[in-house]
């Protein structure tokens with residue numbers, strides 16, 4: 001069965017989080033210029049594009065990305081459509097029949113123009129991470145740049161996820177994923193000591 005690719009392309013013309021390092025991909029060598037090979041150099045913030053946050057991103061004593069349990073990032077996942085909602089409450093998720101899987105992906109529709117960084121996106125109520133964790137959820141993903149607001153400095157939703165042992169995926173591309181149950185594969189790179197990592201995130205429909 002074919003995959004649905006829920007990864008944003010890493011492109012130098014996609015704006016990063018304000019103030020963060022952009023995607024820089026340069027050709028260090030080109031066959032067309034007489035080299036034996038084409039050779040690319042890549043420079044990134046680990047929060048560019050579709051990525052996993054490591055708990056170390058928001059907790060000095062948190063797990064770094066090379067230490068996170070890989071089985072969290074592979075397995076059944078539910079996609080729900082929360083487009084048009086400013087806040088995501090327990091009641092909203094219940095009304096959508098969530099959660100039915102250990103991974104919950106929120107289609108917010110908040111970042112629709114790739115060359116324009118969004119200013120607002122739907123935010124979880126602070127009791128949602130613990131409520132989801134009690135129901136077996138280990139990963140929350142969304143198609144917005146963060147689980148917290150752009151201007152947040154105290155990152156209450158990141159911390160609520162951390163306290164509930166819920167891992168976070170950000171900047172997914174869920175336009176082609178209708179609500180339903182899938183297998184998610186979204187493994188981070190083994191970057192020693194890092195606070196996050198790009199992922200290649202795909203869904204496979206579960207019949």
Ligand SMILES: N[C@@H](CC(=O)c1ccccc1NC=O)C(=O)O
Pocket residue numbers: 017018019020047053057145146147148152153170
């Ligand atoms: N995707 C990130 C963005 C982030 O937190 C961030 C990235 C660069 C510089 C500052 C950041 N966050 C808070 O001040 C996140 O919410 O995890």
Ligand SMILES: [Zn+2]
Pocket residue numbers: 047051052053145170196
């Ligand atoms: Zn992040």
Ligand SMILES: [Zn+2]
Pocket residue numbers: 053145146147158168170
């Ligand atoms: Zn984050």
